[in-house]
Amino acid sequence: MNLATLALMLLAGFMAYVRLAPTNPADWHSDLGQRPTALVKPSPDAVTTLPNGAYTDLHxxxxxxxxxxxxxxxLALATPRTRRLAGSAASGRITWQTRSLIWGFPDYTTAQITADGLTIFARQRFGSQDMGVNTARLRDWLAKL
Incomplete structure (x- = not known):
């Protein structure tokens, strides 16, 4: 086995892990009463970019x-490669999973009704930087509302 074959096998294994890793809805369908620790002071009605996602409080x-x-x-369900992971509008909280086109990386977006309105938190599962993908998706969804 040469080095190129080994590299391809490792790449295929990583791709399979990303695409096939099980998702536990309880891990992602969480109460948004607590703000992410990376968010010091949110801007009302504006999308705040975080290292691993995006966040907004709509008043x-x-x-x-x-x-x-x-x-x-x-809107979320009309987005390609997006499915509802948990919740409903009637329950006041919904979490969606959106996968990237090529690798199938999963991102999770939770929207929850709060005392002040609607809080939305979009974040990635793997890695530490999402390169603005969640911010762009969240801004797109909000622009279409």
Whole structure:
């Protein structure tokens, strides 16, 4: 076995791990009552980029928050390679999984109705930098609302 074959086998193994690693919804469908530790002071109604994702607090009335969460669910499910992982608009919290096109890296976005409106946290599963992918997706979804 030469070095190139070994490298290809390692690459294929990594790809299989990323695509086939099981997802436990309880790990990702978490209460957003606590802000991510990387977020010192969020900007209301603006998307804040984090090292591993993005975060926003939308200030909405309770009725607006419920309607916005339902619309966001429709938008998310219309996004390629995105599925609902857990929750529903009726329960007040939804988590979606979106996979990247080539590698199939999973990202998770949770939206939850809060006392102030709607909080949304998009983050990656693997790695420490998402290169702005979650920020771009979250901004795109919000622009379409």
């Amino acid at each position: 909405l009335s309770p009725d607006q928050a419920q309607t916005t969460l339902a619309k966001l669910d429709v």
